[in-house]
Amino acid sequence: MKLTKTIVATVSTLLLVTSAFADEAYDIVKKSTSLPVPDTSTAMMMLYNIEKNGAIEEMPMIQHGRSRDGGLVDTVFEIQGPAKKKNTRVLQQERDKRADDRWIYMPDLKTTRRIPIGDRYKSFVGCEFTYNDxxxxHVDEDKHEMLDPNVTVTVPGGKTYTCWKIKSVPYKKSDIEYSYRIQYIDKESYLPAKIEYFEKKDNSKLLKTYTTEDWFWLTSKTGKKYAMRMKARIVTEKTGRQTLLEIKNPVMxxxxxxxxxxxxYLQSGKAK
Structure with a gap:
């Protein structure tokens, strides 16, 4: 009888600990995905598409953003080059409790089309980031599990973070290009220092790796402070191709x- 009570007590304790870690993981990811955002933002974004052999394609773009409706964000990207992509424009509008809306203007066809949910795992204008990236x-789209509450991560460029290591598994996998993510969330900024994405067919195999190589606290024109990613990289493991993203001259x-x-605006490139 005593052994039975001990076993029951042990199992109960393990369940409580597991539940506490699950709640903690959820809360951390929720904070990471709902950091304060500026009312408006403008920046030059430089994307460098880097082939395995070292060849580099530069893709500059201008980004404008605004927050509305309790923190939902609208973002528009205007591609400045190279010539074959110039004047391509993408509009993303976050929606509450449903999939975000996304449109792309294709200058060669002189037409705007809505990007279907099923296409959002595809390349964002030819780079290694996808439209989803x-x-x-949203935090409620995944199940979150704490793998390690205190882990050190060093990213390319040498920056070191102290992180929570959290596994995030999508509830709905049909519109996502990976089976799950391992997120390393920085304890200072709550930004993802590193994210590992694993393949659908073989979920032990790494699909791609994202890293935040640099960030800082940015003070806006109104005196508010925001954690701003200044340099990020994503690498596709199978091809070795990568895209480096650098933010320049941000204004909040x-x-x-x-x-x-x-x-x-997508059609004309002019904001009235």
Whole structure:
């Protein structure tokens, strides 16, 4: 009888600990995905598509963003080059409790089309980031499990982070290009220092790796502080191809026309 009570007590304790870690993992990811965002933002973004042989394609773009409706974010990207991609524009609009809306303007066809949910795992304008990567995944779309509450991660470039290591498994896998993610969330900024994505067919095999190589606290025009990713990299393991993203000249909480976040802007490139 005593042994039975001991076993029951032990199992109960393990369940409580597991539940506590699950709650902690959820809360950490929730904070990571709902960090304060500026009312408006503008930045030059430099994307470098790097082939395995070292060849580099530069893809500059301008990004405009705004927050609305309790923190939901609209973002528009305008590609500045190379010539074959110039004037391509992408609009992303976050939605509450449903999939975000995304549109792309293709200058060669002079047309705007909505990007279907089933296509959002595809390459973002020819780089290693996907359309899904360019947005923020909602915390309730995944099941989160704490793997290690205190782990050190060093990313390319030498920056070292102290992180929570969390496994995030999508509830709905049909629209996602991976089976699950391992997230290393920085304890200072709550930004993802590193994310490992694992393949669908063989979930023991690494599909791609994302790293935040640099960030800092940015003070906006209104005096608010935001954790800003300044350099990030994603590597596709199978091909060795990678994209390096650098943010230049960010401006937060400045004046901005609402006209940027319309399909008219996608077509004309002019915000009224």
């Amino acid at each position: 360019m947005g923020v995944r 909480d400045g004046p901005m026309s609402a006209g940027y976040f319309t399909q008219q």
